[in-house]
Amino acid sequence: MSQSDGRPPARGPGGERHRGAVTLRNRAIPTSTADQRLLDSRGRGDWKTKDAWRALRILSEFVEGFDTLADLPPAVSVFGSARSKPDSPECRMAEELGAALARAGYAVITGGGPGVMEAANRGAGEAGGLSVGLGIELPFEQGLNDWVDLAIDFRYFFARKTMFVKYAQAFVVLPGGFGTMDELFEALTLVQTGKVTRFPVVLMGTRYWGGLLDWLRDTMAVEGKIGPTDLELICLTDDVDQAVRHIVEAEAVLSAEQEAIREEAVARVAADQQAAADAAPEGPGARRVGER
Numbered sequence: 001m002s003q004s005d006g007r008p009p010a011r012g013p014g015g016e017r018h019r020g021a022v023t024l025r026n027r028a029i030p031t032s033t034a035d036q037r038l039l040d041s042r043g044r045g046d047w048k049t050k051d052a053w054r055a056l057r058i059l060s061e062f063v064e065g066f067d068t069l070a071d072l073p074p075a076v077s078v079f080g081s082a083r084s085k086p087d088s089p090e091c092r093m094a095e096e097l098g099a100a101l102a103r104a105g106y107a108v109i110t111g112g113g114p115g116v117m118e119a120a121n122r123g124a125g126e127a128g129g130l131s132v133g134l135g136i137e138l139p140f141e142q143g144l145n146d147w148v149d150l151a152i153d154f155r156y157f158f159a160r161k162t163m164f165v166k167y168a169q170a171f172v173v174l175p176g177g178f179g180t181m182d183e184l185f186e187a188l189t190l191v192q193t194g195k196v197t198r199f200p201v202v203l204m205g206t207r208y209w210g211g212l213l214d215w216l217r218d219t220m221a222v223e224g225k226i227g228p229t230d231l232e233l234i235c236l237t238d239d240v241d242q243a244v245r246h247i248v249e250a251e252a253v254l255s256a257e258q259e260a261i262r263e264e265a266v267a268r269v270a271a272d273q274q275a276a277a278d279a280a281p282e283g284p285g286a287r288r289v290g291e292r
Contacts, residue, residue: 061159065134068152069167073130075107076247077164079183080116080174090175093204093240094119097172100244102129109134109168111160112144112151116174121147134160165190170200170247175208191233192226198254202235202243209236 078098084091098108098120108124110117112133121131125147133148137155144151154160164171164183171187173180184203190196203209213236220226235246 081176084115091119095123098123099127102127118145
């Protein structure tokens with residue numbers, strides 16, 4: 001039955017869901033997400049008829065992400081719990097961090113949700129920076145927070161995670177849960193294996209992350225599961241200025257290394273050309289290198 005104002009009744013929490021460019025409400029909301037349907041192994045008989053077409057949808061998410069974010073200025077991805085309260089220490093820290101990153105010239109990328117993500121987006125927005133939100137279709141719809149300037153809604157986690165890494169110069173990870181841990185260890189794996197280089201990973205919240213780092217050092221490293229220098233990939237701090245400085249310095253080092261490589265390549269080409277000129281035969285009928 002309709003409400004007195006003529007609107008259909010909401011279907012309780014999660015009465016609206018965004019799926020790419022589509023908004024679903026009430027009975028149109030499916031009982032599962034695109035990721036769930038993709039990864040569900042029970043419907044194997046449908047693979048030949050459905051998964052080939054699903055690949056085009058996956059491709060479209062990558063195209064949409066690449067096209068939308070291609071002109072993004074230097075950016076930093078910030079992760080943390082959607083469950084954190086606005087007055088929590090991590091949300092206050094995230095807001096301060098977002099503002100500091102904006103003042104340093106970085107856009108701030110988050111998952112676009114509430115909690116720490118909203119705080120970081122708000123800090124960046126209020127400081128005059130660009131605030132980006134990469135949302136995801138979930139059974140419990142969160143929606144994009146009001147401080148996001150540029151938003152993309154994804155169906156698939158792996159497409160979204162690619163955008164977090166591809167368009168960021170660094171990760172800053174505040175207290176969070178499984179999703180935050182997933183992003184943290186994926187970033188560390190990419191750096192450790194050389195898939196990305198000079199990619200700073202900053203953990204903010206020494207009390208929250210201290211136990212994890214103790215375990216990494218005293219158990220994982222001691223048993224040889226990670227190398228002795230792998231823990232150097234992480235910067236742990238409670239100081240927003242130190243976090244931003246670490247990112248800026250890492251970017252400067254990378255720029256200097258890239259410039260040195262470019263200069264070395266130019267010098268090598270010049271040396272090769274000179275060597276070729278020196279080896280050319282001399283005489284009235286001889287042609288010099290470059291002469292026609």
